[in-house]
Amino acid sequence: MSPERGNGCLMNRNPGIRRHLIDLFKQSVDLAAEFPGADILVWLSNDGYDYPFKDDYARRWDMLMDALSELCEYLSDVKISLEYKPKEPRIHQYVANYGISLFMCEKLKYPNLGVVMDIGHSFNAGENPAEAVAILNKYGRLNHIHIHIHLNDNYRSWGDYLIFASIHFWETIGVFYLLNKIGYDGWMWPSGGDGFKALQESVDRVYMFYEAARTELLVYDVYEYSSGTAGGWIIRDNN
Ligand SMILES: [Mn+2]
Numbered sequence: 255m256s257p258e259r260g261n262g263c264l265m266n267r268n269p270g271i272r273r274h275l276i277d278l279f280k281q282s283v284d285l286a287a288e289f290p291g292a293d294i295l296v297w298l299s300n301d302g303y304d305y306p307f308k309d310d311y312a313r314r315w316d317m318l319m320d321a322l323s324e325l326c327e328y329l330s331d332v333k334i335s336l337e338y339k340p341k342e343p344r345i346h347q348y349v350a351n352y353g354i355s356l357f358m359c360e361k362l363k364y365p366n367l368g369v370v371m372d373i374g375h376s377f378n379a380g381e382n383p384a385e386a387v388a389i390l391n392k393y394g395r396l397n398h399i400h401i402h403i404h405l406n407d408n409y410r411s412w413g414d415y416l417i418f419a420s421i422h423f424w425e426t427i428g429v430f431y432l433l434n435k436i437g438y439d440g441w442m443w444p445s446g447g448d449g450f451k452a453l454q455e456s457v458d459r460v461y462m463f464y465e466a467a468r469t470e471l472l473v474y475d476v477y478e479y480s481s482g483t484a485g486g487w488i489i490r491d492n493n
Contacts, residue, residue, distance in 0.1 A: 260300060261300065262298075262300050262301045262302075262314075263275050263298050263299060263300060263301050264276060264279070264296075264298060264301060264317065264318050264321035264322065265298070265301040265314045265317045265318050265321070265348065266317075267314075272317065272321070276321050276324060276325070279294070279296075279321075279325055280325065280328055282294055283325065283328055283329050283332050283334075284329070286332045287329050287331065287332050292332075293332060293333035293334070293335055293397065294325075294332060294333065294334050294335065295335050295337055295370055295398065295400075296322075296325075296334060296335060296336050296337065297337040297339065297370075298318075298336075298347070298348070298349055299343055300343055300344055301314075301318065301344070301347065301348050301349065302341070302343075302344030302345070302346045302347035302348055303344055303345070303346055304344055304345045304346070314348065315348065318348060318349075318358075319358065319361070319362065322334065322336075322358065322362060322364075322367065323362060323364070326362065326364035326366055326367050327364070330364070330365075330366055331366070332366060333366050333367075333368060333397055334364075334366055334367050334368070335367075335368050335369060335370045335397040335398050336349055336355050336358065336359075336367070336368070336369050336370065337349075337369075337370035337372055337375070337398075337400060338350060338351055338352060338354065338355045338369065338370075338371075338372075338375060338379070339372065339375040339378065339379075340375070340378050340379045340380075341378070350379060351379040351380075351381060352369065352371065352376070352379070352381060352385075352386035352389065352390060355369045355390075355395075356369065356389065356390060356393060356395060359393070359395045360393065367395070368390075368394075368395045368396065368397030368398075369390050369395050369396060369397060369398075370397060370398035370399075370400050371383060371386050371387060371390065371396070371398065371399055371400065372400040372401070373399070373400070373401050373426070373429065374401075374408065377408055377410045377422060377425075378408070378410060378411070378412070380410060382425055382428070383425060383426075383428075383429050384425065384428035384429045384431070384432050387399070387429055387432050387433065387436075387438075388432055388436075391436050391438070396438070396440065397440060397441075398440055398441045398442075398443065399429075399433070399438065399440065399441070399442050399443070400441075400443045400445075401442065401443065401444050401445070401456070401460065407420050407421040407422055408421065409421060426463060427463065427466060427467055429463075430463040430464050430466070430467035431467040433464070433467070434464065434467050434468055442460060444456035444457050444459075444460050
């Protein structure tokens with residue numbers, strides 16, 4: 255990471271560096287405009303804080319909204335996609351979850367502004383990623399799916415790098431079930447592990463989960479408690 259970005263990107267506390275970084279984003283927008291279908295993924299590393307009283311929160315929020323407005327208006331044909339993440343590198347990141355991301359999109363009202371859902375980040379944010387897919391899609395803001403968990407999984411609080419779908423198998427099936435249902439045809443960006451073979455494994459697993467989610471899903475009552483009934487899923491192969 256370049257030292258100039260340690261105090262933020264689109265929300266950098268130094269006005270000169272912030273201006274420089276916004277202009278760099280614009281160069282990326284220029285480049286994306288040369289390639290039909292290409293768009294800009296905006297993951298705002300260091301646009302957050304670690305300590306209480308570190309920030310004037312509302313002022314920094316305005317910085318972000320102003321910078322995004324500038325980028326969206328710059329070339330309105332190029333999509334700008336926000337990738338949310340609750341923490342890391344900063345302990346509190348401003349664009350932390352799908353709800354905040356969607357609020358920003360709706361508040362700014364630019365049709366070329368949308369959201370990237372990284373499944374690993376969604377787990378870290380304590381979300382059910384299928385819910386994020388459904389609601390972002392409902393409001394027309396689902397620009398990307400970014401899948402980081404193909405060779406690992408986590409217990410939500412950090413990147414634990416456990417075996418893929420070993421923890422969140424059903425929630426991952428739930429995402430792919432929904433992608434089939436809504437006919438998602440946007441970008442899908444698998445990653446995980448190192449090197450070509452690991453990437454190939456990630457791609458194979460995307461197809462595997464798509465296929466598994468095409469089988470018929472039935473809702474059934476799996477647990478009954480004295481206080482009520484909880485629903486669950488089973489998968490039945492149609493073939
Ligand atoms: Mn990502």
